[in-house]
Amino acid sequence: GKAYLIDCKVCINDTFPFSRIESNQHTAMTLWKQSGNDYGWFALQLSNKDIYMIDHEWMIALSLNQSSIGKDLITHYGLPLGMWLDACR
Helix, strand or coil, X not given: CCCCCEEEEECHHHEEEHHHCCHXXXXXXXXXXXXXXXXXXXXXXXXXXXXXXXXXXXXXXXHCCCCEEEHHHHHHHCEEHHHHHHHHC
């Protein structure tokens, strides 16, 4: 009974360059939040097929000081998909 805004990305070499987030995606996620919804999310798939969920706010904050994030930061700031799904219930 709840909607989520999720943008799915595959991380080549376990790295996600922030340049892959297009301005229309930032705009959509910002408007989504301003409309009374929860955060927009990025589902980042690593080379081992693990998927980590990071919300739009964290992605913006992380992008202020670097041009990309690697596996270490993805796994630190992201929630494994299974944990995220459990938290959504």
